[in-house]
Amino acid sequence: RKEVEQDPGPFNVPEGATVAFNCTYSNSASQSFFWYRQDCRKEPKLLMSVYSSGNEDGRFTAQLNRASQYISLLIRDSKLSDSATYLCVVNPGGGGNKLTFGTGTQLKVEL
Amino acid sequence: GAVVSQHPSRVICKSGTSVKIECRSLDFQATTMFWYRQFPKQSLMLMATSNEGSKATYEQGVEKDKFLINHASLTLSTLTVTSAHPEDSSFYICSARGSSDTQYFGPGTRLTVL
Numbered sequence: 001r002k003e004v005e006q007d008p009g010p011f012n013v014p015e016g017a018t019v020a021f022n023c024t025y026s027n028s029a030s031q032s033f034f035w036y037r038q039d040c041r042k043e044p045k046l047l048m049s050v051y052s053s054g055n056e057d058g059r060f061t062a063q064l065n066r067a068s069q070y071i072s073l074l075i076r077d078s079k080l081s082d083s084a085t086y087l088c089v090v091n092p093g094g095g096g097n098k099l100t101f102g103t104g105t106q107l108k109v110e111l
Numbered sequence: 112g113a114v115v116s117q118h119p120s121r122v123i124c125k126s127g128t129s130v131k132i133e134c135r136s137l138d139f140q141a142t143t144m145f146w147y148r149q150f151p152k153q154s155l156m157l158m159a160t161s162n163e164g165s166k167a168t169y170e171q172g173v174e175k176d177k178f179l180i181n182h183a184s185l186t187l188s189t190l191t192v193t194s195a196h197p198e199d200s201s202f203y204i205c206s207a208r209g210s211s212d213t214q215y216f217g218p219g220t221r222l223t224v225l
Contacts, residue, residue: 004154032212041202041219041221042218042219043204043216043217043218043219044155044204044216045216046213087154087155091212097143097208097212097214098145098157098160099145099157099206099214100157101154101155101156102154103152103153103154104154
């Protein structure tokens with residue numbers, strides 16, 4: 001089983017749609033969780049951290065379910081500029097502040 | 112946010128040559144830097160963790176003698192791919208961590224070995 005699993009997509013959605021991505025992680029001791037965005041041939045950029053209480057940043061909402069080892073990202077009112085690959089990222093703990101990346105979910109927002 | 116630079120952004124070299132990639136934190140001191148590699152349509156894979164003034168810690172399966180890492184100062188880490196071969200062609204990305212837990216990524220270096 002992969003440490004971090006995501007549906008690779010692509011998710012093709014019309015502009016204005018709401019889209020949700022899911023991610024599962026295998027290490028129950030994982031300490032912190034993030035969503036990164038990666039545009040084609042570019043470096044990943046931090047979108048938001050994910051907290052157990054859930055957190056929202058504008059059109060983006062992230063949720064964490066530790067019992068199910070599940071993380072989600074909801075994007076409302078999708079924009080063309082949201083088209084990118086969304087990476088689920090987990091800090092598995094154990095010191096060293098390493099990050100484990102999922103393979104990413106590709107989103108394409110269309111007119 | 113914090114800025115991390117990488118140089119060069121792109122390099123094409125012949126098989127057997129060595130390539131050095133620099134990673135710099137421009138506006139903060141990075142106690143730890145990380146080197147990743149990403150092949151097409153795959154996730155970022157951590158290669159090694161570099162702490163200033165000490166030897167790098169390599170992930171399983173990464174040859175330390177082939178991928179030489181030097182973290183000589185709090186703002187600079189270098190990765191040297193020695194005797195590069197076509198299978199080393201990849202997107203190499205560094206990240207830097209300062210006093211907080213957040214990692215800031217460099218723009219990446221695309222290496223093509225002919």
